[in-house]
Amino acid sequence: MTSKDFTLNGLFSVKGLDVAITGAGTGIGLYMAKGFAANGANVHIIGRRQAKLEEAKETLLQLTAEAQILIHVADISSRADVTALASSLNKLDVLINCAGIVIPDPPCTHLTPLAELQSALLSSPASTWSQTFSTNVEAPFFLSVSVLHLLAASPTGGRIINVSSIGSIMSDPNTHQPAYQTSKAAVNHLTRLMASKFRELGIRVNAISPGYFPSQMQDPNNPKSMLARAKDLVPVKRGGEEEDAAGTAIWLASKAGSYVDGSVITLGGGREWA
Incomplete structure (x- = not known):
């Protein structure tokens, strides 16, 4: 019988892996980058803003001076940028599609009178x-496909981690982000589609569906934000922390998560059923 390594270094090691993270300049993408950098991965941080990426790199190097941090400025919604980004990489083990946007619509709830409700929902522009x-x-789909050859060449098997949202499975009528929530529901199914399509290439595809984490979308200083209200809304009585995001991503990228494929991992402190 082959000897198995059940140590933390054996199960959860990401040392030496090349990990690319979109939206890594801030928020959840940066939290994940911290986890991989601190544990010896070569981290490719991707975003639209050079200054934010430079700040992120300094933050990551403070965790360990030995970290290999590479900056890639790219707008992933641009096919040309995606093609250029893929061409600039020559090795890749893990791709984390974290970049995303939310454009709130005019507020309305299930209690809004019919005429106002209809007006608010119809005012959502096509853009x-x-x-x-x-x-x-x-963008996550086309970037994933563009680096497919690199992931397929990974000696430990390529991994794609899509970042969804708890909003993809919740239907709270008090929110007013229908386009965002629907897009994240699409990400969940896209994850399953890609897992099915890429399985013969040895590439695992999973998604993480975060709840309320400090980010540009969730301002902890705004008393009306879901994050500020997390103590009351979330069963574990708090919002998400950096280690929560980093730990889940490391699990999926490491040997410990090697039997997980085509799954959506809800990271919401129980909020999804509360």
Whole structure:
């Protein structure tokens, strides 16, 4: 019988892996980048803003001076940028599609009078839907396909991790982000489609569906934000923390998560059933 390594270094090691993370300049993407950098991965941070990526790199290097951090400025909603990005990479083990946008519509709830409800929902411009789906659904798909040859060549098997949202499975009538929530529901199914399509290549595809984490979408200083209200809304009585996002991504990228494929992991502290 072959000896198995059940140590933490054996099960959860990501040392030496090349990991590319979109939207890594801030928020959940940066939290995941911290986890991989601190554990010896070569981290490719991808975003639209050079300055934010430079700040993120400094933050990551403070965790360990030995970290290999590579910056790639790209707008993933641009096919040309995606093609150029894929061409700039020569090795890749893990792709994390984290970049996303949310464009709120005029607020309304199930208690809004019919005429006002209809007016609010119909005022959602076509651009809100097209931009949201372009960035949140199309971009992860085309970037994943563009680096497929690199992931397939990974000696440990390529991994794709899509970042969805708890909003993809919740239907709280008090929210007013229909395009965003629908796009993230599409990401969940896209994850399953890609897992099925790429299985003969040895590439696993999963998604993480985060709840309320500090980010540009969730301002902890805004008393009306879901994050600020997490103590009351979430069964574990808090919002998500950096380690929660990093740990889940590391699990899926490591040997410990090697039997998970085509799954959507809800990371919401129980909020999905509360």
